[in-house]
Amino acid sequence: MSADTDQPTDTGRPTVCILGCGLIGASWAALMLHHGHRVQAWDPVEAARASFAARLAAPLAQLNRLSPRSGDPLALLSVHYSVAAAVADAALIQENAPESIPTKRALYAEVEAAALPDAIIASSTSALRWSDLPPGLTDPSRLITAHPFNPPHLVPLVELYGIEDAVLDQADAMYRGCGQVPVRLRKDATGHIANRLASALWREAVNIVAEGIADVQAMDAALVNGPGLRWSVLGAHMAYHLGGGAGGMAGYLAHLGPSQERRWASLGSPSLTPEVCAALVAGIEVEAAGRTIPQLETQRDEALIAALLARRETPHV
């Protein structure tokens, strides 16, 4: 099956292969197509392949609001039965397979047999570390983790880790060319940076509900109208640099470091017991107030688009 009846060959941008046509694959594909890359997609499931082009309509329309483009980006899309056909001629192979080490390793063996020798294999893995993935590859240096943040086409962050700087530089340039903000890890780490931060914050957010300090809706309202808003313009380290008065970070650490350590010691270590889970589920129903998940996603995306347009005029710190 192929949707490439009218595929241009002169975009001048490298071809990208998308392995896995789920939510993350669709978001990556829309982003790459919008920025003029030919995209060759593969999924083992026929229904996923058949519906893939249709799934791209919404993210492509959103991207077009952020940076209007002419022409039909779907003309650059092809969807393939075989991994070998999908990876052919691709400079970047973005893998979005299930979070299973054997599944990914088996897929990489197929990829390596058919791909260009210098093609980059980039895994979107969220849960696994880079070091879980390369065994079986002849050339592990071509493999990187490139973890996006949901929804990838509207959140600029891509977290990169690999062992070969030249490969990372090349991937960095391709993501940056699509408007993303790649961030380099110096060390292979479970959860990269962003999910470690999200997990650390959510642990205390769950604790706040479990301890009865605030309900789910109040907790979320505090975040969105307080630290979340500020972290959208200013990093956490930078916030403490500005919280230290004229002495900056050094002054903050000297004066308030000990109280920050006491605060850390007082944070909670909740467990997701049935009672806590029930409180979270009941609380989120109050907060959702009848809005379905697709409705909430639409609201999220609209608000993200507005925030992205605002920061384009007035950059974050």
Place this chain on the structure above:
Amino acid sequence: MSADTDQPTDTGRPTVCILGCGLIGASWAALMLHHGHRVQAWDPVEAARASFAARLAAPLAQLNRLSPRSGDPLALLSVHYSVAAAVADAALIQENAPESIPTKRALYAEVEAAALPDAIIASSTSALRWSDLPPGLTDPSRLITAHPFNPPHLVPLVELYGIEDAVLDQADAMYRGCGQVPVRLRKDATGHIANRLASALWREAVNIVAEGIADVQAMDAALVNGPGLRWSVLGAHMAYHLGGGAGGMAGYLAHLGPSQERRWASLGSPSLTPEVCAALVAGIEVEAAGRTIPQLETQRDEALIAALLARRETPHV
């Protein structure tokens, strides 16, 4: 000393007293003045009193960009030598004294002797709990904690705790009338909600630097372009509700709750050792790239104003 040479008396809004003319007091005063409250300010230090009106120029100009108003809001300001004069006729007394229990308690004794019997005493305290403050007050129910998030005039969150619903309702309405978003705590807690979340996130942010996973600048870039951006439009609980597929929060907890608990167990517990502090100070210098703290604050405020204007058109979830 008094700056009320041309003080209107017919604004129709209750008079507010600001105790403590530092950074937070100035931000509160600007916000209240901008929204038409008469503000009576007091500080024990002559230099703080003398410079107070001048310090309000910048935040007032910023607020005027968010919601243009006519007239000179400084006409509503008076600055006083005595606590008794500053609290006279005030419906809300916003206390921004140093984070010392004896200092605050001594101040409340003076306040209670001179204030209207039903005036609300609202403490901006960040580090103390409500229960640290009322001993000595004849009527503890008039005391609340009302914790803003820096900079208060540009970050909507105000965290409220007290023991009398009617008092909280009245304070809630006054803050809301100034464009703030009050959030109620159900329980007295050190760090309220927002600083608990900020502290939990920063612990892992420090760990990421201490462990060498990423440098300070990369850590902040990941936050601002990833989870921070998303938390400015969507709460942390709501993010997991949308991360659970069609099953929402319940589906997320059922399928990924155990992996989230494992992630929590893998988060770091750094100490602010001299080596870690040196890495943070060196890293923030790289990130600041020569920008002074006032320059960084200006950039932060500009970006916050842009974000607030964007969310006014397109509300967060």
